[in-house]
Amino acid sequence: MESPMAGMAPNDLTASIIADAHAKAREIDEETARQVRLLRDETDRLQSERRERYYDAAKRKQEELREQAQAKQDLDAVRLALAERQCLIDEALADARNKLERLPAEKRKRLIAALWSRASSRLMIASVVTCQKDAAFFRGKCRVTVKESLGGFRATSPDGKVSVDFRLEGLLDDLKARKTAEIASILFGEQKGSPAENAAKRRRR
Numbered sequence: 375m376e377s378p379m380a381g382m383a384p385n386d387l388t389a390s391i392i393a394d395a396h397a398k399a400r401e402i403d404e405e406t407a408r409q410v411r412l413l414r415d416e417t418d419r420l421q422s423e424r425r426e427r428y429y430d431a432a433k434r435k436q437e438e439l440r441e442q443a444q445a446k447q448d449l450d451a452v453r454l455a456l457a458e459r460q461c462l463i464d465e466a467l468a469d470a471r472n473k474l475e476r477l478p479a480e481k482r483k484r485l486i487a488a489l490w491s492r493a494s495s496r497l498m499i500a501s502v503v504t505c506q507k508d509a510a511f512f513r514g515k516c517r518v519t520v521k522e523s524l525g526g527f528r529a530t531s532p533d534g535k536v537s538v539d540f541r542l543e544g545l546l547d548d549l550k551a552r553k554t555a556e557i558a559s560i561l562f563g564e565q566k567g568s569p570a571e572n573a574a575k576r577r578r579r
Contacts, residue, residue: 452562459557467546474524474542486511486526489540493529500532 477485486508493499501517504527512518512527526542 456558460554463550463553463557467550471524471543471546482507482525483511489526490515493527493538493540496538497529497531497536499529500534502527502529504528 490511499516501519502512503519503521504512505523505525506520508525508527509518509520516529524542524546526540526545528537528539528541530537
């Protein structure tokens with residue numbers, strides 16, 4: 375088969391070769407530009423994904439730090455509220471202690487009689503330890519040992535294996551412990567909710 379260039383004059387042949395070379399060069403340039411665009415687009419996509427990942431990670435970290443700060447703030451508020459309520463309990467019990475110390479004799483006798491009735495329902499009382507103020511109530515009922523205290527008594531069974539403690543300072547201490555535990559349960563129980571819910575609860579009280 376005869377070549378398309380057969381019979382061409384030298385100048386025409388040279389021009390055709392140069393034209394073919396230019397056409398091939400343009401094709402190469404166009405393909406190179408296309409590959410560069412593809413590479414640039416892929417690079418931009420990867421960079422965009424990387425920025426989004428970094429942004430999401432930074433956002434999550436910021437949210438974690440915010441939640442930690444809010445949790446600490448809530449805990450500090452609970453501790454402050456607990457301390458304030460503890461002061462109120464201490465003041466109330468101190469007032470109660472002063473009133474017990476100044477309790478008129480007849481009222482004091484009725485109080486000790488009520489405590490004696492409760493103790494007697496729990497055990498057979500052979501002896502008590504009580505203060506000088508209350509010792510007279512137990513004369514003739516059981517063996518009495520006098521020991522300085524706010525009042526009330528500690529009762530013991532005949533074999534010494536069972537005892538009940540109705541000393542007034544002990545009763546006040548038990549009351550203080552119960553009230554402190556109740557308040558702590560209420561306050562720290564709030565922490566199970568979200569920070570916003572907990573703040574709303576405190577505002578309603």
